[in-house]
Amino acid sequence: MVSRYRDLFIQLTLREIKAKYKQSLLGYAWVIIVPLVNLLVLSIVFSYFFKVSTDSIPYPIYLFVALVPWTFTANAITSATGSISANNSLITKVFLPREIFPLSAIAAKLVDLILTALILIIFLILFKVTFFPTLLFVPLIFLVQLMFTIGISFFFSATNAFFRDIENVLGVFLTLWLYLTPIIYSPQMIPPNLRFFLNFNPMAGIVNSYRDVILYGVLPSFEVFIPTVFISLLFLVAGYWYFKKRSWYFADVI
Amino acid sequence: MLMSSNMSNNSAIKFNNVSKKFRKGQKLFLKEALVDLFRPKGKGDFWALKDVSFQINKGESVGIIGTNGSGKSTILKLIAGVLKPTQGKITVEGRISPLIELGAGFHPELTGRENIYLNGTILGLSKKEIEEKFAEIVEFSGLGDFIDTPIKHYSSGMYMRLGFSIAVHTNPDILIIDEILAVGDMAFQNKCFGKINQFKDQGVTIIFVSHSMEAVRNVCNKVLLIYDGRLILTGTSDKVITGYLESINTQTREDNKGLDKDDLRRGDGKAKIIDVRTEDKKGSKRNLFAEEIIRISFKVKFLEDATDPIFGIVIKTSDDKVAMTSNTHLLGIKTGNFKKGTEKIVSWEFKNYWDNGRYSISPAVAYKNGLNFYTWRENSAFFSVKKPYSTGSLLNFPHFINIK
Ligand SMILES: Nc1ncnc2c1ncn2[C@@H]1O[C@H](COP(=O)(O)OP(=O)(O)OP(=O)(O)O)[C@@H](O)[C@H]1O
Numbered sequence: 001m002v003s004r005y006r007d008l009f010i011q012l013t014l015r016e017i018k019a020k021y022k023q024s025l026l027g028y029a030w031v032i033i034v035p036l037v038n039l040l041v042l043s044i045v046f047s048y049f050f051k052v053s054t055d056s057i058p059y060p061i062y063l064f065v066a067l068v069p070w071t072f073t074a075n076a077i078t079s080a081t082g083s084i085s086a087n088n089s090l091i092t093k094v095f096l097p098r099e100i101f102p103l104s105a106i107a108a109k110l111v112d113l114i115l116t117a118l119i120l121i122i123f124l125i126l127f128k129v130t131f132f133p134t135l136l137f138v139p140l141i142f143l144v145q146l147m148f149t150i151g152i153s154f155f156f157s158a159t160n161a162f163f164r165d166i167e168n169v170l171g172v173f174l175t176l177w178l179y180l181t182p183i184i185y186s187p188q189m190i191p192p193n194l195r196f197f198l199n200f201n202p203m204a205g206i207v208n209s210y211r212d213v214i215l216y217g218v219l220p221s222f223e224v225f226i227p228t229v230f231i232s233l234l235f236l237v238a239g240y241w242y243f244k245k246r247s248w249y250f251a252d253v254i
Numbered sequence: 255m256l257m258s259s260n261m262s263n264n265s266a267i268k269f270n271n272v273s274k275k276f277r278k279g280q281k282l283f284l285k286e287a288l289v290d291l292f293r294p295k296g297k298g299d300f301w302a303l304k305d306v307s308f309q310i311n312k313g314e315s316v317g318i319i320g321t322n323g324s325g326k327s328t329i330l331k332l333i334a335g336v337l338k339p340t341q342g343k344i345t346v347e348g349r350i351s352p353l354i355e356l357g358a359g360f361h362p363e364l365t366g367r368e369n370i371y372l373n374g375t376i377l378g379l380s381k382k383e384i385e386e387k388f389a390e391i392v393e394f395s396g397l398g399d400f401i402d403t404p405i406k407h408y409s410s411g412m413y414m415r416l417g418f419s420i421a422v423h424t425n426p427d428i429l430i431i432d433e434i435l436a437v438g439d440m441a442f443q444n445k446c447f448g449k450i451n452q453f454k455d456q457g458v459t460i461i462f463v464s465h466s467m468e469a470v471r472n473v474c475n476k477v478l479l480i481y482d483g484r485l486i487l488t489g490t491s492d493k494v495i496t497g498y499l500e501s502i503n504t505q506t507r508e509d510n511k512g513l514d515k516d517d518l519r520r521g522d523g524k525a526k527i528i529d530v531r532t533e534d535k536k537g538s539k540r541n542l543f544a545e546e547i548i549r550i551s552f553k554v555k556f557l558e559d560a561t562d563p564i565f566g567i568v569i570k571t572s573d574d575k576v577a578m579t580s581n582t583h584l585l586g587i588k589t590g591n592f593k594k595g596t597e598k599i600v601s602w603e604f605k606n607y608w609d610n611g612r613y614s615i616s617p618a619v620a621y622k623n624g625l626n627f628y629t630w631r632e633n634s635a636f637f638s639v640k641k642p643y644s645t646g647s648l649l650n651f652p653h654f655i656n657i658k
């Protein structure tokens with residue numbers, strides 16, 4: 001039983017990956033080009049014109065360390081949100097645990113993440129950033145990020161099966177979210193009386209933690225990391241529960 | 255897909271008072287959902303199945319027949335577990351291979367080979383099992399070298415061949431087939447029926463939905479007739495198919511929409527309908543009627559001997575709604591035997607209760623079993639109705655209004 005769905009999960013993920021690779025001329029080159037262009041534009045705008053100060057860290061590096069994980073979460077959510085409607089011919093014809101669709105959509109985005117992470121590593125080397133032992137915590141932070149990404153993807157994909165509006169507003173929502181998260185700016189630039197609200201945005205805690213362990217060689221502060229873990233876990237559990245409940249009616253509506 | 259419960263008997267599928275409700279008009283956008291909030295509750299609900307109960311035993315081959323939209327596919331989706339019943343209980347035992355749509359999950363950009371792996375796992379095979387059966391699947395499909403071509407370049411028949419070949423190699427306990435063999439060429443269809451019969455011999459339970467009564471008769475020994483979401487007849491293939499054909503006129507309408515194909519002939523041509531006309535009571539030709547009697551007649555010429563044929567007509571409005579169906583079988587008339595070369599005139603006579611409009615006449619002559627047609631001419635004649643006033647409905651008949 002479990003092995004059957006494991007094979008299916010792998011096949012569906014491979015389908016996403018292969019199809020993407022075959023459909024366009026440059027294929028996976030886009031995965032690298034898009035974030036690089038983003039990085040370039042944002043670096044020029046914010047370090048040159050707006051003069052975001054990042055102390056000793058070069059701004060492009062400061063930005064990229066946060067932009068890479070953010071891009072993964074944003075793309076994974078986008079891809080997962082459309083996954084139920086994209087697979088409607090399967091969902092209405094074959095009985096499968098439906099969570100397999102958003103999950104494989106997210107898994108396919110891991111390839112993109114690995115490619116951009118490699119670029120990030122090259123950048124770190126080029127900018128002569130010290131490699132701290134705290135780097136060992138990156139997988140742990142990533143685990144939290146993944147839980148959160150999956151959880152929120154469950155909410156969006158299940159709701160999108162009923163209301164296609166989600167797909168349409170998602171782009172705007174993600175842009176807003178990007179600006180509400182200290183990615184292109186530093187958390188210190190937020191007025192101290194408003195900083196409290198960052199606790200409700202797990203992506204803020206996640207990118208800050210990445211910066212702490214990669215750029216500063218310190219462990220993330222407890223009062224930031226613990227709420228982040230907690231909220232991410234909550235999203236995962238509640239998202240799964242919601243998705244499961246809704247999934248009984250997917251075939252009725254899509 | 256493995257649903258096991260401890261059923262002591264040999265039932266494979268059991269429906270207990272199953273009903274399924276849909277909402278008409280899918281609300282895929284929030285705007286429509288908001289509009290819906292202000293509608294009376296329950297409006298727009300639609301019962302695709304109503305109180306359906308039946309049991310299919312292991313190893314049985316059961317057909318499901320009925321007009322378009324009667325609920326056949328809904329039953330199959332409930333069996334496959336894709337839909338959940340609104341009311342009632344469904345018990346299914348065994349591994350199901352749902353051939354509701356062949357090649358569900360195929361990706362057009364991927365090659366036939368890659369799609370075999372994809373679709374195979376979707377249908378419940380492990381990677382290892384597919385590797386073992388790969389050669390057999392390709393062999394059965396007859397696709398040969400095309401197996402490494404992206405399937406977006408396949409013809410619909412090739413697509414179907416691949417889908418069917420994968421599906422029949424999944425070793426199901428229950429095989430569900432929904433009207434899918436139609437696209438294949440004759441050779442491949444025969445191959446499919448051969449495979450289906452092989453499954454039957456192996457004791458696989460088969461649920462077969464088709465609009466081809468011949469195919470249903472070939473595959474199934476038991477048939478369920480669904481009408482408007484209700485199970486109205488169960489029994490041997492012969493009994494149920496004959497029952498179904500009592501409503502065949504209504505169904506053929508679905509197959510042949512549009513008044514423009516004025517001279518559409520069907521049937522095996524062993525009889526010919528020559529002259530379809532409308533007349534008044536006295537027998538003079540006439541195309542426009544007010545309140546008076548309408549007479550419809552056609553001349554039929556038998557090109558072969560015929561025993562007890564059925565003569566019938568379907569009258570339809572200009573928007574293709576059935577205004578009336580009538581045939582000798584419905585009225586219990588034995589028509590007798592006709593020798594080759596005989597010509598007969600069959601006529602109907604009735605009072606014109608219809609409202610203003612243009613009506614078409616489709617006459618037919620069918621075999622006694624009602625299954626096959628000697629001849630059948632869709633929309634072969636027309637007449638119009640013009641009355642002093644229009645009721646804006648199908649009917650317009652004399653009536654009184656009293657004010658006291
Ligand atoms: N998801 C759905 N939402 C709303 N209505 C639906 C849905 N699925 C089916 N229906 C309706 O339920 C009825 C039965 O549909 P179904 O597909 O079972 O018919 P069918 O007997 O298979 O017809 P056909 O011979 O054309 O294949 C139809 O009126 C159809 O419009």
Ligand SMILES: [Mg+2]
Pocket residue numbers: 326327328432
């Ligand atoms: Mg159907």
